[in-house]
Amino acid sequence: MTRRDRLEILVAIALVAIAAFCHFALSEVTAFVGAAIALAALARLVGRATEQLGARLGSGGAGVVQSALGNLPELFVALFALNKGLVEVVQAALVGSILANSVLVLGLAFIVGGLKNGVQRFSSNRARMVSTLTLLAAATMAMPSLAHAFHTPAADHSHTLSLVCAGVLLAVFFCTLPSFLGGAEGEEHPPARWSAMTTAVVLAIAGVGAAFASDWFVGALTPAIHTLHMSQTFAGLVIVAIAGNAVENVVGVQMAARNRPDFAISVIVNSSLQVALALTPVLVFVSLFFPTHLTLVFPTLLALVLVIAAILGAFVVNDGESTWQEGVVLVGFYVVIAASFWWGT
Numbered sequence: 001m002t003r004r005d006r007l008e009i010l011v012a013i014a015l016v017a018i019a020a021f022c023h024f025a026l027s028e029v030t031a032f033v034g035a036a037i038a039l040a041a042l043a044r045l046v047g048r049a050t051e052q053l054g055a056r057l058g059s060g061g062a063g064v065v066q067s068a069l070g071n072l073p074e075l076f077v078a079l080f081a082l083n084k085g086l087v088e089v090v091q092a093a094l095v096g097s098i099l100a101n102s103v104l105v106l107g108l109a110f111i112v113g114g115l116k117n118g119v120q121r122f123s124s125n126r127a128r129m130v131s132t133l134t135l136l137a138a139a140t141m142a143m144p145s146l147a148h149a150f151h152t153p154a155a156d157h158s159h160t161l162s163l164v165c166a167g168v169l170l171a172v173f174f175c176t177l178p179s180f181l182g183g184a185e186g187e188e189h190p191p192a193r194w195s196a197m198t199t200a201v202v203l204a205i206a207g208v209g210a211a212f213a214s215d216w217f218v219g220a221l222t223p224a225i226h227t228l229h230m231s232q233t234f235a236g237l238v239i240v241a242i243a244g245n246a247v248e249n250v251v252g253v254q255m256a257a258r259n260r261p262d263f264a265i266s267v268i269v270n271s272s273l274q275v276a277l278a279l280t281p282v283l284v285f286v287s288l289f290f291p292t293h294l295t296l297v298f299p300t301l302l303a304l305v306l307v308i309a310a311i312l313g314a315f316v317v318n319d320g321e322s323t324w325q326e327g328v329v330l331v332g333f334y335v336v337i338a339a340s341f342w343w344g345t
Contacts, residue, residue, distance in 0.1 A: 107330025
């Protein structure tokens, strides 16, 4: 373990301690911000530990581990939010995770990579396959919302329809998982720097810390929403989604800056796909054990934005090239989306 690794672990622990102090001693807004920063640091720590497992297990094992652990902080936030009945926040956070990666992070990667390295080229076949699957998953997620919006007979059975859609999404995830176990094209895992015991301990620390930080984050969420005069939808769509996807946000942009566009695109678009095919249906089924059930009946605008963002993401990666101008358009579109939900849906 290098000095930098130890420093990152200490910083993450320190941020969790600061978040705890903010939660118990300071205002709700300060507690909210502190918990969000701690969640982002813990997400980064989970990513570090996952890299070490990947070096030991190979690309295939790393893909499985990333699917299981990559969204750990976001999963905890969603579970605590569902326990408090904040279904609107959870729905917005799920859509926001897909938007953040398909639009915001992809745009930032295009900007940084394009300004530093010029036009970047990546494997269009793999990117096209992942983005197409994401588009199909987004369309599946939106079906209960469209049925409700157009008052079809299925609208009276939205809960059952949501379970059917969730089951299909999970089935697609397991059917397509083998094709992704080879890892990103051109991806190489450096030798493991941590021992197996160290990796397990770091994952345990990050998991426990994420559980506490998520509880504090959700506890301060409603008071912070009222104080800052923002909607629950905006909080989930932007703040929760960005905090929970810190690993992909950082790694994707870093890889683009290092002129590794294949790795960058793989990390970014695969994260959106994992949220759509795995995290969302898992939460739909797990919510059956909570007082408030999660359905896929999103507010109509949220469902439409989800599909539009998936279409846009598929379009920009289709040619296998990226420019900083495309990145500016993507980031600008994300800002417009976020602003549209500040007052609610």
